[in-house]
Structures are given as C-alpha cells and as structure tokens.
Amino acid sequence: MATSLQPANDQLADDLDAQSGQLRRAEKWFFAGVIITGSVLVGPLGLPVLIYGIYQLRKISKLGRHAVRPWHVSVIGAFAIIDAAANFVGWSFCTFAARTGVGWSFLRDGYGFGFDGFYHVDYGSTFMINGVAGPGEQAFIFMAMFVLWPMRLCAAWAFLKMKRWGFRWMITTTWMLVLFWVGWTTNGLMYFDERFGAIGDPAFGYLGWWLFNSVYILGPVVMVPYLYTVNKELWSEE
Known part of the structure; x- marks a missing residue:
C-alpha cells in the first residue's frame, strides 16, 4: 500500500513545490515594482514590473491556488x-x-x-x-x-x-x-x-x-x- 501511494505523494510534493516557486517569483516581481516605483526618480520604470507582479498574483489566485493575500490587498498596499x-x-x-x-x-x-x-x-x-x-x-x-x-x-x-x-x-x-x-x-x-x-x-x-x-x-x-x-x-x- 505504501509503495502504491508513493508516486501520488511525490507528484503532490512536486506540484506544491512548483506552486511555491510561482508564488515566490510573483512576490519578487511585485515587491520589486513597489520599491522601484516608490523611488520617484526612476518610478515610471517600476510600473511595468509592478503591474506584472500584480497580474501574476491575480492569476495564481484565480487558479484557486494559495496566495499570500487577496489581489485587492496587494493593490491597496502597493499604492x-x-x-x-x-x-x-x-x-x-x-x-x-x-x-x-x-x-x-x-x-x-x-x-x-x-x-x-x-x-x-x-x-x-x-x-x-x-x-x-x-x-x-x-x-x-x-x-x-x-x-x-x-x-x-x-x-x-x-x-x-x-x-x-x-x-x-x-x-x-x-x-x-x-x-x-x-x-x-x-x-x-x-x-x-x-x-x-x-x-x-x-x-x-x-x-x-x-x-x-x-x-x-x-x-x-x-x-x-x-x-x-x-x-x-x-x-x-x-
């Protein structure tokens, strides 16, 4: 029984790792955009980065995956x-x-x-x-x-x-x-x-x-x- 469940458990672990990696990347894009945009002098350069990060977080949320926060919290907090x-x-x-x-x-x-x-x-x-x-x-x-x-x-x-x-x-x-x-x-x-x-x-x-x-x-x-x-x-x- 333990042997038959092992592939399923491995697949679940791989899926969770992949989702965690996607979330970390989205968070990095998001916070990089927040920091760059808030710097004023190069602020406009940060807007595409910020928008992309919010988009990635929104996409993760729409797929029903676990996200750090609701997307509207990200928008309000970033602003x-x-x-x-x-x-x-x-x-x-x-x-x-x-x-x-x-x-x-x-x-x-x-x-x-x-x-x-x-x-x-x-x-x-x-x-x-x-x-x-x-x-x-x-x-x-x-x-x-x-x-x-x-x-x-x-x-x-x-x-x-x-x-x-x-x-x-x-x-x-x-x-x-x-x-x-x-x-x-x-x-x-x-x-x-x-x-x-x-x-x-x-x-x-x-x-x-x-x-x-x-x-x-x-x-x-x-x-x-x-x-x-x-x-x-x-x-x-x-």
Missing part, C-alpha cells in the same frame, strides 16, 4: 507604499538637497516651472529648513516626513504581510493623511498669487497643480470606504 515613499523621497530632496543640482533641477525647474510657481521663484530661499518661504509650508512637510510617512510605510508593509496591527494602522494613518492634506492644501492655497498668479505663473496653472497632486490627495480618501468595508478577518496574524 500606500508608493504614495508614502514618493512623498518621503520628494520632500527629502526638498529639505536636504535644496542646494544641489538635483534638488534645484527637480523641484525648481521641474515641479516649480510646471505646476507650482512658488517653488520656481522662491525655492531654497530659507535658511537651513530649505523649501519655500511660505509660513507653515515646511512645518507641514517636516510633520509628514519625520512622522506621517514613516508610520504609513510601516503600516502598509504590515498590511501586505496580513498583520492585524498593519490593518489597524492603515486605518489610523489614512485618517491622518486626510487631516494632513486638508491642512496642507488650505495652507498652500493662501499664497495663490505666488503659486499660480502673475508672480509664479506655472506652465500648467492652477488646474495642473490639482492634477499633479490629486493622486496623493485623493488616494487616502478613496481608501477610507475600502478599509471600512473589507473583511478585516483576513488580517489574522498578530
């Missing part, structure tokens, strides 16, 4: 990491690379010229804290860079690992982001002429500023209904 990483890296340049060619070109002649005239005419004018001289501007950036984005990155990573505390902190940091973006946007628009009027005069104007920032601003708002309707029992690991 959260990319969003937090992109803002963290971008505002780190704003703060620590203001006197360098990279910071000057990326923020003043790129973002400033195209979307936010305040950065084009005033970037790097402040002492030590860099950025632009609008009251409260760098306070919001420091708040996010040293507190909010690190919290969000940790929460999103644990969220993808299906940790219960990661799910809880995704809810917490999502509401923190809603609060942050309301404050940051209101504070920034107080200097309308410097950003969009005759003083700043960005190439894409007021509408361009909203289009550029809408992904970051509206992303957390979209996540709120998801986090309150998804089955929280999926995150069972402490």
Whole structure:
C-alpha cells in the first residue's frame, strides 16, 4: 500500500513545490515594482514590473491556488507604499538637497516651472529648513516626513504581510493623511498669487497643480470606504 501511494505523494510534493516557486517569483516581481516605483526618480520604470507582479498574483489566485493575500490587498498596499515613499523621497530632496543640482533641477525647474510657481521663484530661499518661504509650508512637510510617512510605510508593509496591527494602522494613518492634506492644501492655497498668479505663473496653472497632486490627495480618501468595508478577518496574524 505504501509503495502504491508513493508516486501520488511525490507528484503532490512536486506540484506544491512548483506552486511555491510561482508564488515566490510573483512576490519578487511585485515587491520589486513597489520599491522601484516608490523611488520617484526612476518610478515610471517600476510600473511595468509592478503591474506584472500584480497580474501574476491575480492569476495564481484565480487558479484557486494559495496566495499570500487577496489581489485587492496587494493593490491597496502597493499604492500606500508608493504614495508614502514618493512623498518621503520628494520632500527629502526638498529639505536636504535644496542646494544641489538635483534638488534645484527637480523641484525648481521641474515641479516649480510646471505646476507650482512658488517653488520656481522662491525655492531654497530659507535658511537651513530649505523649501519655500511660505509660513507653515515646511512645518507641514517636516510633520509628514519625520512622522506621517514613516508610520504609513510601516503600516502598509504590515498590511501586505496580513498583520492585524498593519490593518489597524492603515486605518489610523489614512485618517491622518486626510487631516494632513486638508491642512496642507488650505495652507498652500493662501499664497495663490505666488503659486499660480502673475508672480509664479506655472506652465500648467492652477488646474495642473490639482492634477499633479490629486493622486496623493485623493488616494487616502478613496481608501477610507475600502478599509471600512473589507473583511478585516483576513488580517489574522498578530
């Protein structure tokens, strides 16, 4: 009897090994895409990698095979990491690379010229804290860079690992982001002429500023209904 069952057991073991290998490869593609896309400077190069990784995870799930997480969790978690990483890296340049060619070109002649005239005419004018001289501007950036984005990155990573505390902190940091973006946007628009009027005069104007920032601003708002309707029992690991 043991001899007759041996081929079937070997075949099952081979199938499980193959599925495990497929899952590991899909996870590698997925996380590589998340990291590359979140790096900002080479972000667009990471999008095909990320999409391919999500596609592979989705395909594994549709075939009824065991996956690390539901595909929608992968999408939400990936967006959260990319969003937090992109803002963290971008505002780190704003703060620590203001006197360098990279910071000057990326923020003043790129973002400033195209979307936010305040950065084009005033970037790097402040002492030590860099950025632009609008009251409260760098306070919001420091708040996010040293507190909010690190919290969000940790929460999103644990969220993808299906940790219960990661799910809880995704809810917490999502509401923190809603609060942050309301404050940051209101504070920034107080200097309308410097950003969009005759003083700043960005190439894409007021509408361009909203289009550029809408992904970051509206992303957390979209996540709120998801986090309150998804089955929280999926995150069972402490």
